[in-house]
Amino acid sequence: xxxxxxxxxxxxxxxxxxxxxxxxxxxxxxxxxxxxxxxxxxxxxxxxxxxxxxxxxxxxxxxxxxxxxxxxxxxxxxxxxxxxxxxxxxxxxxxxxxxxxxxxxxxxxxxxxxxxxxxxxxxxxxxxxxxxxxxxxxxxxxxxxxxxxxxxxxxxxxxxxxxxxxxxxxxxxxxxxxxxxxxxxxxxxxxxxxx
Amino acid sequence: xxxxxxxxxxxxxxxxxxxxxxxxxxxxxxxxxxxxxxxxxxxxxxxxxxxxxxxxxxxxxxxxxxxxxxxxxxxxxxxxxxxxxxxxxxxxxxxxxxxxxxxxxxxxxxxxxxxxxxxxxxxxxxxxxxxxxxxxxxxxxxxxxxxxxxxxxxxxxxxxxxxxxxxxxxxxxxxxxxxxxxxxxxxxxxxxxxx
DNA sequence: CAGCTGACAGATTTCAATATTTGTCAGCTG
DNA sequence: CAGCTGACAAATATTGAAATCTGTCAGCTG
Numbered sequence: 399x400x401x402x403x404x405x406x407x408x409x410x411x412x413x414x415x416x417x418x419x420x421x422x423x424x425x426x427x428x429x430x431x432x433x434x435x436x437x438x439x440x441x442x443x444x445x446x447x448x449x450x451x452x453x454x455x456x457x458x459x460x461x462x463x464x465x466x467x468x469x470x471x472x473x474x475x476x477x478x479x480x481x482x483x484x485x486x487x488x489x490x491x492x493x494x495x496x497x498x499x500x501x502x503x504x505x506x507x508x509x510x511x512x513x514x515x516x517x518x519x520x521x522x523x524x525x526x527x528x529x530x531x532x533x534x535x536x537x538x539x540x541x542x543x544x545x546x547x548x549x550x551x552x553x554x555x556x557x558x559x560x561x562x563x564x565x566x567x568x569x570x571x572x573x574x575x576x577x578x579x580x581x582x583x584x585x586x587x588x589x590x591x592x593x
Numbered sequence: 594x595x596x597x598x599x600x601x602x603x604x605x606x607x608x609x610x611x612x613x614x615x616x617x618x619x620x621x622x623x624x625x626x627x628x629x630x631x632x633x634x635x636x637x638x639x640x641x642x643x644x645x646x647x648x649x650x651x652x653x654x655x656x657x658x659x660x661x662x663x664x665x666x667x668x669x670x671x672x673x674x675x676x677x678x679x680x681x682x683x684x685x686x687x688x689x690x691x692x693x694x695x696x697x698x699x700x701x702x703x704x705x706x707x708x709x710x711x712x713x714x715x716x717x718x719x720x721x722x723x724x725x726x727x728x729x730x731x732x733x734x735x736x737x738x739x740x741x742x743x744x745x746x747x748x749x750x751x752x753x754x755x756x757x758x759x760x761x762x763x764x765x766x767x768x769x770x771x772x773x774x775x776x777x778x779x780x781x782x783x784x785x786x787x788x
Numbered sequence: 789c790a791g792c793t794g795a796c797a798g799a800t801t802t803c804a805a806t807a808t809t810t811g812t813c814a815g816c817t818g
Numbered sequence: 819c820a821g822c823t824g825a826c827a828a829a830t831a832t833t834g835a836a837a838t839c840t841g842t843c844a845g846c847t848g
Contacts, residue, residue: 405791441843444841560754561756565762580753601821
């Protein structure tokens with residue numbers, strides 16, 4: 399926490415911003431707080447990020463990218479059969495979200511606010527995830543496991559149909575008993591539809 | 594609009610409340626406003642509804658029930674083949690929501706607030722809709738069109754998987770170009786999964 | 789001179805005083 | 819006497835003045 403005297407980088411500012419957001423929440427986190435945490439004046443922060451909105455956007459992107467990367471590993475595991483990979487990938491997405499929401503609800507609420515105010519970044523994130531899904535489904539179509547005319551469209555449909563298990567607006571319901579079964583039921587139905 | 598001197602019934606109060614909500618929005622609609630619209634004192638309103646929350650809840654239920662009824666007609670049209678009926682029903686649900694959101698966004702926003710504060714009523718509404726879906730799917734299973742072990746579970750899965758096309762939290766995206774295709778893609782996938 | 793500071797104007801938020809609303813009930817009225 | 823009224827206390831919302839924050843920039847510093 400002690401202000402190190404290393405050069406001020408975008409990276410260090412982002413880390414400090416995450417910490418301030420975690421501490422104060424999205425409504426009370428100010429760029430003055432971030433500057434104070436770094437032991438610099440708030441003017442210095444504006445040298446690296448044009449506006450507070452840009453800073454928040456960068457933090458949001460970082461957070462979403464961490465999830466994307468974890469899922470990319472599953473999507474890339476080309477040894478496994480595509481159907482199992484699809485199930486794993488969807489389960490991993492659900493689990494990741496469910497844990498984030500369950501383990502630290504306040505932090506999750508903070509990031510929900512951030513994603514709400516950064517539609518463009520979320521859009522790119524969704525495009526990224528859909529592309530991963532498309533890769534899995536394309537391979538499934540190639541190996542004959544799946545029978546789909548347009549893998550990209552199928553990927554979008556699968557992603558949208560499972561929204562209830564990854565979209566933050568349903569986070570409240572992820573702790574209800576029986577969600578696991580509901581998730582399985584939806585995924586089973588979709589996988590059957592792809593075959 | 595002129596205060597008729599008929600006896601004050603729950604029905605008349607509900608109608609007046611809808612009007613006040615339409616005019617003032619959910620944040621500024623008071624029970625004093627409702628009483629004024631009816632030409633009575635607000636004490637009289639409390640004779641029919643214990644609290645303001647109960648009044649709003651009743652209005653919410655009324656609104657949701659109107660949608661349920663329209664869909665029930667489609668679900669009950671037992672002449673048609675179950676697959677077509679399922680598609681019609683889902684399309685009708687989507688269209689109904691999309692029009693409500695598109696035609697009068699402010700009123701739709703008002704009812705979105707109301708449904709957010711009345712989770713229990715919404716839960717019953719969803720149970721009702723799911724029961725309608727279950728009936729269609731059960732008939733499809735009987736006639737051999739669908740092959741599902743548990744029609745009720747399948748109905749829940751179909752309803753949840755199509756959330757993007759009826760849940761108010763996605764209302765913003767219902768005007769985007771291409772939603773129609775997305776809807777069709779998801780429904781096609783689900784129907785294939787049911788067969 | 790590259791990078792940081794801190795004073796500043798305008799925008800936004802906070803907070804406490806003020807006003808409105810909710811919900812009750814004793815009593816009026818037809 | 820069934821149903822309505824309106825005065826009331828407590829809860830909630832509004833308001834506007836004061837405090838804080840955002841974003842800029844001229845000038846300092848190493």
